[in-house]
Amino acid sequence: MRNNLNSDKRVRVRYAPSPTGEPHVGNIRTALFDWLVAKKFDGDFIVRVEDTDQDRKVDGAIDLQKSSLQWLGLEWDEGLGKDGEFGPYVQSERLNIYIDHVNILISNEKAYKCFCTPERLQELRKKQRESKSQVVGYDGFCRDKSENYSTYSITDGCVVRFAMPQSGQSTLNDLVRNQVTFENRLIEDFVMMKSDGFPTYHFASVVDDHLMEISLIVRGEEWLSSLPRHIQIHKAFNWEMPDFAHIPTILAPDKTKLSKRHGATSVLEFKKEGYLPETMINFLCLLGWSIDGEQELISIDELIEKFNISDLSPSGSVFDKNKLNWMNGQYLKNKSAPQLAKTLFDFWVEFPPESFDSVPSEKELEIIAPLISERLKTLREAEEWIAFLYKNNISYSIEDLIQKNSDIQLTNLFIEKAINSLSELEKFQASFIEINLRELISELEVKPGMFLGTIRMATSGQIISPPLFESLEILGREKTMNLLLQADQMVKQSINA
Ligand code: GLU
DSSP: OBTTBSOOSOOEEEEOOOSSSSOBHHHHHHHHHHHHHHHHTTOEEEEOBOOOOGGGOOTTHHHHHHHHHHHHTOOOSBBTTBOOTTOOOBGGGOHHHHHHHHHHHHHTTSEEEEOOOHHHHHHHHHHHHHTTOSSOSOOOTTTTOGGGGSOOOGGGOOEEEEOOOSSSEEEEEETTTEEEEEEGGGSOOOEEEOTTSOBOHHHHHHHHHHHTTOOEEEEEGGGGGGHHHHHHHHHHHTOOOOEEEEEOOEEOTTSSBOOGGGSOOBHHHHHHHTOOHHHHHHHHHTSSOOSSSSOOOOOHHHHHHHOOGGGSOSSOEEOOHHHHHHHHHHHHHTSOHHHHHHHHHHHHHHSOOTTOSSOOOHHHHHHHHHHHTTTOSSSTHHHHHHGGGSOSOOOOOHHHHSOTTOOHHHHHHHHHHHHHHHHTOSSOOHHHHHHHHHHHHHHHTOOHHHHHHHHHHHHHSOSSOSOHHHHHHHHOHHHHHHHHHHHHHHHHHHHHO
């Protein structure tokens, strides 16, 4: 056994999204685990599109899968636009393969055609419900008719059902849940080919996993109940079982399944909110897994080295947004000035800051970004911190200017003095600005916060801003002086009113 995998075949893992909407963080966590296993064992990571449910197909959903994986750097080897020797990797392009395979099972009497009408099935369900029968589902009406074992073709207009063994158990050693066992008699003869000629998920995924030589199937625990069906299809073909790992559901703090009503659930929404890909990878990995129960910040290289699918906990894990914010703050803080500047610049190219009239250059951001990096939890928050530098107009009220325990006369004095002092500056640089303004504070014998609060409001219109002296340097002499003069006018008007 290789590092807790049951199988010693070449490691081939697949992420098998259905194109039904924006990928949920739960799906992407599955993809991440797949990717980590492939990386760790130098195996292959395959992305297969499971679009057999044509009614649920959403246009553009495949592109969203692609962008989500690409954003996180989860490069794949086959499928989703990449060729490979096991293609096609889109199930709707593999219909002939399923038809050939269902006919193998029909000829071996492991599957049969079923012509029962929807009305009959509805009536059957009603009766079963009324009689409180333990076994609900198809009653095998078409199973005993020899004519239903003739070759299937789409034009038959029927469904094909699997002839489920009526006794015995289906059992498997799941990598996360250990031994799992199901009673076969409780499972109906389920549909493998639908009347529209498309296979069901159960059938298509088993056929594809086998033909694509998948060695390990990682998927959400909601698929556990499908496992006996999949085990029996493998048996009917005499195929070797791959490994399975049914991973825990991601829960919201109220312990229900994380869904839209709890906030963002799609990876691309997190991208838009300004979370870093490295944060998402680290955070998602820790939903259900840990290195030692303590270490929180784990680099991708370390994850690849230490991750072990069988160390996952089988119970659901809670998505803690506070922890995500904290983690993102850590990753932001640990970036060098040029790295953070580039990240912020790229973020704003994709999601332009609405409140800015002009967008900062990467060079400017190299100076500004380090000033706020300690305070940021997300890239998006940076906009609010530095908006005043890139807005043509700022606005505030006279009440905003007058600080706590100050008054309008004092505010007037602060602004006049600041104008005089700063206009004399030879070099409009943070260190000189600081010396001058601090001299004023001593001369006026006031609390620094009171004085600087007024200047901050006058020059930024914000209660919070990056460190003031640096901010003024970035604003530049002309803009700073204009803003102070405007404030001066406002205060004087108010005094004279
Ligand atoms: N198409 C299924 C889904 O979207 C994949 C289940 C599996 O991995 O077997 O959840």
